[in-house]
Amino acid sequence: MTIVSTTITPQEIEAHYSVLNRIGVLGDHPNAGFTRAAYSDEESAVMHYFAVQAEQNGLITRWDAAGNLFIETTDRHEQWIECGSHVDTVPAGGNFDGLAGIVAGFVAIATLNQKTRSHGLRLRIWRGEESASFGITSIGASAALGKLSADSLKKRHAGRSLAQAMREQGADPSLIESGQPTIEQNELNQISAHLELHIEQGIVLEKEDKEIGIVSGIRASSRDWITLHGAFDHSGATPMGTTYRRDANLALAYILVALDELFSSYQKENPDIDLVQTIGHINSNREKNEHDKQLYNNAISKVSGYAYFSFELRSCDDILRNRYKQKAMQIIQHIATEYGVSFEIETVSNSSGVKSLDQPIQRRMQSICESLDYSHRTLPSGAWHDAALIAQQTRSDQTTIPTAMIFIPCLNGKSHSPEEFASAEQIAKGASVLATLMQQHVGLV
Numbered sequence: 304m305t306i307v308s309t310t311i312t313p314q315e316i317e318a319h320y321s322v323l324n325r326i327g328v329l330g331d332h333p334n335a336g337f338t339r340a341a342y343s344d345e346e347s348a349v350m351h352y353f354a355v356q357a358e359q360n361g362l363i364t365r366w367d368a369a370g371n372l373f374i375e376t377t378d379r380h381e382q383w384i385e386c387g388s389h390v391d392t393v394p395a396g397g398n399f400d401g402l403a404g405i406v407a408g409f410v411a412i413a414t415l416n417q418k419t420r421s422h423g424l425r426l427r428i429w430r431g432e433e434s435a436s437f438g439i440t441s442i443g444a445s446a447a448l449g450k451l452s453a454d455s456l457k458k459r460h461a462g463r464s465l466a467q468a469m470r471e472q473g474a475d476p477s478l479i480e481s482g483q484p485t486i487e488q489n490e491l492n493q494i495s496a497h498l499e500l501h502i503e504q505g506i507v508l509e510k511e512d513k514e515i516g517i518v519s520g521i522r523a524s525s526r527d528w529i530t531l532h533g534a535f536d537h538s539g540a541t542p543m544g545t546t547y548r549r550d551a552n553l554a555l556a557y558i559l560v561a562l563d564e565l566f567s568s569y570q571k572e573n574p575d576i577d578l579v580q581t582i583g584h585i586n587s588n589r590e591k592n593e594h595d596k597q598l599y600n601n602a603i604s605k606v607s608g609y610a611y612f613s614f615e616l617r618s619c620d621d622i623l624r625n626r627y628k629q630k631a632m633q634i635i636q637h638i639a640t641e642y643g644v645s646f647e648i649e650t651v652s653n654s655s656g657v658k659s660l661d662q663p664i665q666r667r668m669q670s671i672c673e674s675l676d677y678s679h680r681t682l683p684s685g686a687w688h689d690a691a692l693i694a695q696q697t698r699s700d701q702t703t704i705p706t707a708m709i710f711i712p713c714l715n716g717k718s719h720s721p722e723e724f725a726s727a728e729q730i731a732k733g734a735s736v737l738a739t740l741m742q743q744h745v746g747l748v
């Protein structure tokens with residue numbers, strides 16, 4: 304079908320940023336970075352800004368029990384196309400992770416509000432996507448879908464529990480505690496498409512000089528601590544070799560090399576493999592060391608009796624990730640046995656990714672990019688996003704909600720840092736793809 308495009312200008316994006324650049328900024332200049340924690344006054348201030356803007360543009364606002372803000376067109380239709388993202392940041396983060404999607408979504412809806420449509424439009428401003436404050440990701444979106452555990456409300460940040468912080472920002476944690484979703488099933492059933500525009504947070508688009516990223520899937524992670532127990536012995540008096548020594552550090556070193564070789568063998572077979580493996584900590588986690596002081600029994604004059612490392616895998620494909628993890632565990636077991644050390648696995652988290660975002664919407668995004676003459680490529684999202692939760696949500700007829708993500712480049716691939724930057728031109732191009740997608744209902748489902 305023909306594409307009727309809606310173009311958003313950099314000036315329209317800039318108009319909002321000129322105000323938003325002052326909320327949560329850490330110095331006199333946006334380059335100083337931003338801190339807007341989950342359920343903080345700064346996060347609320349940005350949301351209130353959009354609530355006022357919405358009213359001025361003839362849109363309806365609704366706050367749910369989790370403190371999320373939903374902005375809608377006034378017309379009542381059976382079908383809705385919506386977009387969403389978040390406005391909180393990590394400590395000393397940037398002003399584009401999350402916020403770019405909200406600014407783009409707001410401008411798109413305010414523009415399309417003037418035009419006749421057969422469907423309603425909605426923007427969801429989710430609370431607390433970043434896990435930096437309370438150690439939980441996508442707090443607002445999880446709560447809205449009835450997926451936030453009651454235990455999570457006890458997590459603490461800056462001297463208060465999540466429940467207290469929610470209350471301070473006008474939310475009602477008692478409803479969340481009961482596991483009651485704040486979005487009714489009927490509302491979910493009426494969503495024809497859910498979209499999220501986000502900065503890439505990586506360098507692929509910039510490196511390849513692409514203006515738009517069509518996101519194929521969303522990676523989720525499994526995170527484990529692997530602890531190795533050897534024997535503390537005198538470094539001078541204990542002969543070399545595994546007959547005498549049970550050296551935890553040595554086993555750890557061989558394990559890390561073997562894990563890297565395992566990954567290389569997978570990558571050799573499939574150069575575009577959707578999997579990344581990271582050992583972020585080797586005997587270096589402050590919290591863990593304080594809790595379990597065994598690491599301090601290691602010494603320069605002793606055979607190491609204790610060692611640990613973190614093991615993170617990320618993929619859109621849970622089956623691939625689980626299979627790989629099984630192989631990795633076999634390798635760990637094999638090497639541990641060879642060096643006479645025992646090991647423990649402590650699973651920190653294991654979440655499900657989105658193997659494939661909606662393909663008809665991805666194809667439509669391709670045609671839109673071509674009609675707007677924007678360069679584009681398809682790529683997976685390495686980071687987690689609120690949209691993943693919507694993509695995993697089922698409607699009453701057991702179908703999932705068609706969900707898609709638009710990526711825009713960010714300078715040097717930097718994110719979660721004051722150096723994070725996307726230009727108004729880059730955001731406007733993403734917003735134009737978003738607005739064009741949201742304009743026509745036909746062809747999306």
Ligand SMILES: [Zn+2]
Nearest residue numbers: 400401432501
């Ligand atoms: Zn984000």
